[in-house]
Amino acid sequence: MKIFFRLFILALAAAALFLGCRRQLPAPLPAAAKTTPVYPERLRGQEPSIRVRCLTTTEPLTLIVGGAYALSVVTLDGATQSGEGAAAVAIGVSATAGGVKVGKDIYRAVTVTPRTAAPLRVRYDERGKIVEREFPGAFTFSRDASGRVQAVITLPLEDYLVGVIAGEMPLEWSPEALKTQAVAARTFALYQIKTRGGKDYDVERDTRSQMWQPQNHDARARLAAQTTRGEIVTEGNSLFPTYFHSQCGGATANGKEVFGASATALRGGVKCFYPSPRAWEKTYSREEISAKLAAKKLSNGRLLRLELLDENQRPLGAQPARAYFARLFNENGVERVLPFNDFRLAVGAERGQIESSFLVATHIDAAVKFAGLGAGHGVGLCQYGAAALANRQYNYRQILQYYYTGANVVKVWQ
Numbered sequence: 350m351k352i353f354f355r356l357f358i359l360a361l362a363a364a365a366l367f368l369g370c371r372r373q374l375p376a377p378l379p380a381a382a383k384t385t386p387v388y389p390e391r392l393r394g395q396e397p398s399i400r401v402r403c404l405t406t407t408e409p410l411t412l413i414v415g416g417a418y419a420l421s422v423v424t425l426d427g428a429t430q431s432g433e434g435a436a437a438v439a440i441g442v443s444a445t446a447g448g449v450k451v452g453k454d455i456y457r458a459v460t461v462t463p464r465t466a467a468p469l470r471v472r473y474d475e476r477g478k479i480v481e482r483e484f485p486g487a488f489t490f491s492r493d494a495s496g497r498v499q500a501v502i503t504l505p506l507e508d509y510l511v512g513v514i515a516g517e518m519p520l521e522w523s524p525e526a527l528k529t530q531a532v533a534a535r536t537f538a539l540y541q542i543k544t545r546g547g548k549d550y551d552v553e554r555d556t557r558s559q560m561w562q563p564q565n566h567d568a569r570a571r572l573a574a575q576t577t578r579g580e581i582v583t584e585g586n587s588l589f590p591t592y593f594h595s596q597c598g599g600a601t602a603n604g605k606e607v608f609g610a611s612a613t614a615l616r617g618g619v620k621c622f623y624p625s626p627r628a629w630e631k632t633y634s635r636e637e638i639s640a641k642l643a644a645k646k647l648s649n650g651r652l653l654r655l656e657l658l659d660e661n662q663r664p665l666g667a668q669p670a671r672a673y674f675a676r677l678f679n680e681n682g683v684e685r686v687l688p689f690n691d692f693r694l695a696v697g698a699e700r701g702q703i704e705s706s707f708l709v710a711t712h713i714d715a716a717v718k719f720a721g722l723g724a725g726h727g728v729g730l731c732q733y734g735a736a737a738l739a740n741r742q743y744n745y746r747q748i749l750q751y752y753y754t755g756a757n758v759v760k761v762w763q
């Protein structure tokens with residue numbers, strides 16, 4: 350009995366100590382994130398390859414191969430042929446009727462796989478400027494539906510991930526923040542692979558999917574990928590698109606309203622602990638807004654007034670808050686409600702424009718001033734918030750489970 354009593358006192362003391370420690374940390378966070386890797390049968394497997402669309406161009410490009418290579422082609426009548434090349438070459442590639450012209454021959458598709466450590470290089474016209482870039486993996490050239498040359502790289506997902514971590518987060522951030530980014534980006538990529546259907550690539554190499562900087566071989570990015578190898582975020586045993594963004598501005602957004610993403614883990618409203626979100630403001634004339642909306646075929650009248658609306662289409666107040674819709678009142682009497690994300694992308698969502706959807710809009714004469722907090726769409730993981738939690742000693746699993754409410758972190762390949 351005495352022993353039990355002592356144990357009880359000890360337990361109380363431990364609980365008090367535990368609570369005492371917890372008080373200095375933000376709450377509520379999952380106190381004990383699942384740390385045992387589990388293998389949902391449906392997702393378990395080998396590390397997959399990913400196909401990254403690296404460029405599309407109407408101009409001829411040059412492929413530079415630094416050494417021995419393997420070549421595999423699909424001819425115009427659908428036959429597959431393969432061969433090996435022993436020496437370094439520079440080959441011209443251009444789009445032509447029915448396929449791509451590589452050197453002197455025309456094929457439906459051509460895949461070049463380097464046999465040496467030297468990565469493939471491509472010299473091409475990027476918005477009027479000739480650039481030469483190096484890419485890891487094997488290149489497949491084909492003609493896309495718009496008649497352009499399309500270059501798609503295939504490489505192991507974990508290798509791709511290193512370039513995404515380097516592209517998406519400052520590498521001087523803490524290792525736990527980088528690991529959080531690694532798992533979110535790995536899951537996002539795997540979701541794209543599983544849902545791409547008949548497309549001939551899985552992801553783009555920029556923010557249309559996630560930023561990929563394959564030239565950056567930083568050891569910190571590699572370590573974040575290696576120490577979380579095979580780990581993904583799931584809801585139940587299902588994948589969902591693990592959206593992430595720069596700074597939510599105070600609380601995260603509802604993914605269903607922004608992207609039509611129905612996962613409960615993306616329902617948003619997660620309070621953020623990043624203490625000093627970026628404040629921005631930008632003023633547009635009503636003429637300018639009208640023209641930008643018309644260019645995207647979102648509205649065709651001259652704008653008289655606009656209102657920002659919440660999730661339930663109620664007007665926002667005078668303090669910055671999450672906008673889900675924009676109600677437009679045009680001079681021709683037409684009233685229209687647009688998803689705010691569409692409005693923002695049409696008017697300008699880059700740095701120095703309407704940087705986030707956490708904002709207020711004020712009419713000043715014939716102009717509208719947008720003033721807000723944070724950066725990005727606000728759905729899912731907040732990168733600055735993740736860094737703030739990592740600095741307070743939370744681990745990457747806890748951070749992921751905090752922003753992706755109710756989700757699990759599981760390992761699906763070794």
Ligand SMILES: [Zn+2]
Pocket residue numbers: 596597598599600621622623731732733734
């Ligand atoms: Zn945040």
